[in-house]
Amino acid sequence: MNISFLNPFFLIGLVTVSLPIVVHLISRKSGIKKSFSAVSFLFSSQVETLRRSRIKDLILLIIRSLILVSLVLVFSKPNVFSLSYVDVNDVKTVAIVIDNSFSMGCGNNFKIAKNKAKSLIESLADGTFGAVIPLVPTDITEHVVTKDKRKMFEVLENIKLSFSFTDNERRLEDIFSFIVKAPNNKKEVFLFSDFQRNGWINEKFKREWLIPIDVTSGSQMQNRAISDLDIKDEGDATKVSVKVSNYSNSPVDDLLATLFLDNKETKGFFRIEPRSEQIKEFIVPKGTLNSDETTGKVEISHDNLKVDDFRYFVHSQSKEPRILLVDGDPREDTRLSETYYLARAIETISEIFPLKLSIIDNDSFLSEKLKLKDYDLLFMSNVGDISTKKALDIEEFLRDGGVAVIFLGDRVRNDLYNVMLRNVLPAEIGAISQGDYFLNANELNQFTDGMNEKFRQVEVKRVFDLHPVKKTNIILSTSYNKPYLTQRKVEKGNIFLFAATSDTAWNNFPITPVFLPFIKRTLDLSLPKQHSIKQLLVGESVEIDFPNNIDEVKIRTPSGEEIKVFRANPSFSHTLIPGIYTVKEGDKALYNFSVNIDPRESNIERISLESISPRSGSERGLAKVFKEIWIYFLWGAVALFISESIIRFLYSN
Amino acid sequence: MLKDIIDVQAALRLKGFCFRISSRVKGIKAGIHKSQHKGISPDFLEYKEYSYGDELKHIDWRLYGRHDRLYVKKFEDEVNLSWCILIDRSGSMGYASNGNNKLDYAIRLSATLAYLLLKQGDAVGIGDFSDNDLNMITPKTGIANLTPIVEKLNSFNAYGNTELKEAILRAIEKTKTDSAFVIVSDFLMDLDKIEESIKLLRASSREVIAFQVLDTNEVEFNFDGSIEFIDMEGEKKILVDSGDIRDAYRKRMKEFIERLKFICLQHKSRYVFSPTILPIEDVLIQIVEK
Secondary structure, three states: OEEEEOOHHHHHHHHHHHHHHHHHHHHHHOOEEEEEOOHHHHHHHHHHHHHHHHHHHHHHHHHHHHHHHHHHHHHHOEEEEEEEOOOOOOOOEEEEEEOOOHHHHOOOHHHHHHHHHHHHHHOOOOOOEEEEEEOOOOOOOOOOOEOOHHHHHHHHHHOOOOOOOOOHHHHHHHHHHHHHOOOOOOEEEEEEEOOEHHHOOOOOOOOOOEEEEEOOOOOOOOOEEEEEEEEEEEOOEEEEEEEEEEOOOOOEEEEEEEEEEOOEEEEEEEEEOOOEEEEEEEEEEHHHOOOOEEEEEEEEOOOOOOHHHEEEEEEEOOOOOEEEEEEOOOOOOHHHOOOHHHHHHHHHHHOOOOOEEEEEEHHHHHOOOOOHHHOOEEEEEOOOOOOHHHHHHHHHHHHOOOEEEEEOOOOOOHHHHHHHOOOOOOEEEEEEEEEEEEEEEOOOOHHHOOOOHHHHHOEEEEEEEEEEOOOOEEEEEEOOOOEEEEEEEEOOEEEEEEOOOOOOOOEOHHHOOOHHHHHHHHHHHHHHHHOOOOEEEOOOOEEOOOOOOOOEEEEEOOOOOEEEEEOOEOEEOOOOOOEEEEEEEOOEEEEEEEEEOOHHHHOOOEOOHHHOOOOOOOOOOOEEEEEEOHHHHHHHHHHHHHHHHHHHHHHHO | OHHHHOOHHHHHHOOOOEOOOOOOEOOOOEEEEEEEEEEEEEEEEEEEEOOOOOOHHHEOHHHHHHHOOOEEEEEEEEEOOEEEEEEEOOHHHHOOOOOOOHHHHHHHHHHHHHHHHHHOOOEEEEEEEEOOEEEEEEEEOOHHHHHHHHHHHHOOOOOOOOOHHHHHHHHHHHOOOOOEEEEEEOOOOOHHHHHHHHHHHHHOOOEEEEEEEEOHHHHHOOOOOEEEEEEOOOOOEEEEEHHHHHHHHHHHHHHHHHHHHHHHHHOOOEEEEEEOOOOHHHHHHHHOEO
16 A cells, blocks of 8 residues: 655645644743742642643644644645556456465465455456456355456455365366456456465466465465374274474474373374474273274364364274184084185184184074174185075175175085075076186286286186176186186175185185185275274265165264255265264264365465466556545544544633 | 721721620720620629628619529629731732732721721721831820821832741730730731741730731632743742643632631631722621621
8 A cells, every 4th residue: 555645745734733832832931921929829739730731732732733734634635556456447357366275274364365355356447347266166166257346245255264175277277267258358367375385286387367466475484284194993002193294494392282082182292393294193092982983183282374283083993803604514624624724814814903703504504593794704615505584684794885705616506596696696606617727817806916926826626607797897717718706796795706615625726825815805895894984185075874774864064064965865075174074863973074174285385476477576567546535634634623622622621 | 198098988887886806805994895804884794692892782682582682793894905907018918910909908908997996995006017027006095096007007018028927926025915916918828837826826815817818810810821920929930821720729729718717716716808809898897796
């Protein structure tokens, strides 16, 4: 904001300001002289009136001087002018883009950006079209190009800080494409931003139409943030790893970090070198946690940018995977049993990965007491009998996210399997054929990734012919190109079908080096059913899990808003603010998930304005926007004159 | 000359009135003032039971008829009084706001009072004080004493400082006890000194009447604008904004007058507020017996 005068020669009148002072001084020295008899009374009276009198004199002196200053300014006709990128005579179409990324919440940057944009809108020439648009897309997806400044102000007021991350360059290109269709030939995009490196992928993003307006003082801002958080169970403890990044050029000493978990606080201190990061682990004994699913957050001491000083998380305590082995051909000598190799492999894995193994025979499997939902992984080895009830149980087990692995054998009746499990089997089971095969892995399949060569060591002598159904994934084939291992996804679950046995009667697969890794990968597939660490970033969508028989859930956001989500469209994308989101059925909380800000926004290192626009030079292309202000001084003089009269009247009475 | 300084209108109006004092005095000539001795004046004082030696003519026979005992009537004895009028002619008494100077007013007041007192048969003396001087005509009876008094009054000029206590001490020496002192002054001095002076007079059995002569401006401070005031009894100067100081001045002057009144009352003396705008008859009428 600058000031200029239309009649500057009137400013000479400012010397009159000295008049009241001179008059005051002269009048003090040249009072009328009078002889008086009661002078001693005057001395004693003056003591109590002197202070009051001096204050009055001073006030009147100031007011009288200000009256003269105001009158001089009225006659010299002052104007204030601001330098604006918009010439009042230049008719064009502009997009006014406000950077509303969360880094703008640092200090008063967002407010300054809005105020600057407001001034810009005010100075737009008549006939200029404008669109006010947030840099990070928000709920306001409809953008309007208008000549109505009130509408522009309205949109500007409604722009709120977003916690999402955006690709600035792509967004600015989109915005320019949007205004290209609008009237007027000349098009410009004004960007009010703090110009931090995070949103700019290509630092040489130079566009003639882009006018960057820096809302900061230009100095480098300091920031530190929780940039990552990992939580996992290890033995009897839950380990929370917190990564804190120091984005400033000075070291951070004794930065306090507090873990809030299950109403308990654990504190730790970080000491981080400039522009580096540190990971610290918080160990929480499992026994101290109240429930299987706990919510928590980590907080560090606040800096100018508070929003990235928090990180929320939801942790489900992992349970040991429960594995059911159904042995269709049990023997007294366990080494001869169908499940011998499977059991050994699982026991080996259990040494490093806790799990729970149950081995039953075919009859027990058919028992109604056995509930498949109590297990996460089902191995069926050469199981001859399958009841209708059990077949339906298997289907439900798979739909709920269970993993089933079926090994065939001489006890298996292919027609029974084909009928009972027709809805889930990856392949129709055909006749047995004999030969001398080895195995080939499907190179595109990630399941066998890294083990393809080793499958060639597997020798197969007898197999069932498998005829894959639609959407079946053939993982392994025999050297005669017959499917050996097929896989099918059944809703949330997976089913694997081997063409041979799980013992060494038909093949040597169980005694080859690939058997153990294969079983481990199968086991891993069943883990998502056990526990998931649901950590999302702001703006990301999530597929909501619906429990059985529930078609509608409500999601309570951290702001207390409740949004309905239906099974038919389970995608939820209203993750606009960081915090804990709760999935509810009616009033009953089902589970939680956490949403955090994208840590990329925390890096508030600035880029050079020259690098993104050729028009970023200090005052290039600026126009002066004038506003007359002499009338304010006139009103001021009148007000001062009235005040002077009132003060004089009050003192004289 | 007499007409110049005696307020004729006041003298005529107050001619029939008596100037009396409240306490008894030891006079030597018959006058209007109550004597310490019981005597033969027509004013009845009290009854006394008859005893040997009492005048038979004073026996109240009606009382004897009623009580069957003899009582004699006792009467006041009346004597003349000696008055000493002391006039302050210090510098401050020269102050005049509308040409009516305080000393002139005090002279006219004193001359008129002296005339009236001489007329009622009292002895009147007059003195003026300023600095440590006291020039005094000792109290004498007879209207012929008026001439030297008036001549003396005519010679007064206002100058010097007020030294009341010194003047009182000297006046006590020159007057007899049981006289009355009339002090005509503006009393613009230290109140403690005034109190000491009155105490001295009262301790020596002298009645005191204090006339405080003040100008309207001294009471109301009706000045405007910025004025440098110069003390009439010294070198002091003060520059004040009259409007600013007026309220505080009036408050202090009022307090001073009230305090002076209280001192007089406390020492059984009379205080008469005598602003120069008040006619002399209105001032003197305050001390006559009604």
